[in-house]
Amino acid sequence: MNNTIETILNHRSIRSFKDIPLTDEQITMIVRCAQSAATSSYLQVYSIIGVKDPVKKQKLAELAGNQDYVANNGHFFVFCADLNRHKLAAELENVPLEDIVETLESTEKFMVGLIDAALAAQNAVISAESMGLGICFIGGLRNNLPEVANVLKTPDRVIPLFGLCVGVPDQQPGQKQRLPMENLYHVDEYMQDDEQFKQQLSRYNEDISNYYQKRTEGKRSHTWTEIVTSKMTKPVRMYMKDFLNNIKLPLK
Template sequence: MNDTIETILNHRSIRKFTDKTLTREQIETIIQAAQQASTSSYMMAYSIIGVTDSDKKKELADITGQAYVQHNGHLLIFCADLHHSTVKATESDYQNMLPNLENSEHFLVASVDAALAAQNAAISAESLGLGICFIGSIRNHLKRVDELLHLPNHVIPLFGMVIGEPAHQPEQKPRFPLHAVYFENGYKEHAQSIEAFDQTLQAYYHDRTTNARLDSWSDQMIRKFSVPKRMDVTDLIQSKGFNKR
C-alpha cells in the first residue's frame, strides 16, 4: 500500500482545529491539486471561494450551526460555475447558449466537476497533515450564502470545506462493506448487507468515546427522509439559471 492510499483510507472528519491558519503556500498547493481533478469536456465548471473575512465566517457559522466553520485554518466554498463559459460571449452567443446553461445535464456536470475538485483538495490537505470537514449545511440558507459571496448568475454555492491543523483525532466512522456499493454487471439488491452494516454501526455508536448512543444507519436515513428539508434550494438553483429545463 502506498502513501496516497493510506491517506485516503485514514480519512475522518475533523471538527476541532488549532488557531493556526494555513500558509499561502499550503492554500495554493491545495487549490492547485483541486484544479488537477478530472473535468467534463474541459469545462472546469466550478469556482472556489476562500473565506478569510471574520464577519463572513461568523455569519456562515451561524447559518450552518457549526462553530468550526468560524474557527479553523481556512474555509473554502465550492461552487458550480457556468459563468466562466459566458464571459466572452456576445448577447447573441449567450441566447444560443442559454438552453444548455439552464438544463439539468450541465447542472450535473458543474456539480460533479466541483465535487471532483473538492475531493482532490481534501486528499491534498490530508497529505499535508491537515484535517478537513465538508460543510453541506451552507444550504440551510443558500440564498444568503449566495448574497454574502456576491455570486453572479450561473454560479451557485454547493458546499463548504473547513481545513486546519487538527485539535483532536476522532474515531473513524465505519463505511458500507464493499458488496453494498460495488456490483458487477448490474444493480443487486443487498438488504442483508445493509442489515449487517446497521449492526456494525450500532456497535460503533455504543463503544465510541464521545457521544455514545443507540442508533443505526437505516434508522438515521428513515428519520432524515421523513422530514422535509431545505425545500427552498430548488428555487434558488433555478433563479441562478441552473436546472430549469
C-alpha cells in the same frame, strides 16, 4: 500499500481545529491540486472561494446551522458550480447569449457543475490530508443559499454548493465504518436480491450500533438504517428548485 492510499483510507471528519491559519503556500497547493481533478469536456464548471474574513466566516457558520468550526479553522473554502465564466467566454467569442442560453440553463450543465466541483473538492481533501491537515465538508451552507450568495457576492449562474473546513486537527475522532464493499459494488449488473441486501444491512447495523455505543459510552446505539430513515422522513431545503430558477439555472 503506498502513502496516497493510506491517506485516503485514513480519512475522517475533523470538527475541532487549532488556531493556526493555513499558509499561502498551503492554500495555493490545495487549490492547484483541486484544479488537477478531471473535468467534463475541459469545461471547468466550478469556482472556489477562500474565505479569510472572520466576520464572513462567522456569518457563514450561523447560516450553516451554527456550526462553530466553520468560523474556527485554518481556512474555509466554498466550492461553487460556475457557469458565469462560460457566458463570458461566449461574449469574448462574440456569440450572442441567446445562442447558448438553452445549454447554460440545462439540467445537464448544472450536473456537470456539481460533478466538477465535487471532483475538485475531493482532490483538495486528499492534498490537505496528505499535508497532515484535517477537513470537514459543510453541506449546511445550502440551508439558506440566498443569504450565502449575498455574503459571497456570487453572480447569476454561480451556485455555492458546499464548504470545506481545513486546518490543523485538534482532535482525533474514531473512524466511521463504511458500508461493506458487497453492499455497494456490483459486477456486470445491479444486484436484485433485496433480501440478501437487507441481511447485509442488518450486519452493518450491528457494527454501527457498536461504534456509537463505544464512542458515546452507551448514550447512543443508533443503527445506520435508523439514521438514514430519520433523515429521509424529514424533507430539507425544499426551496432549492425555486432558488436555481431565480438565478437563471432552471432545471429543464
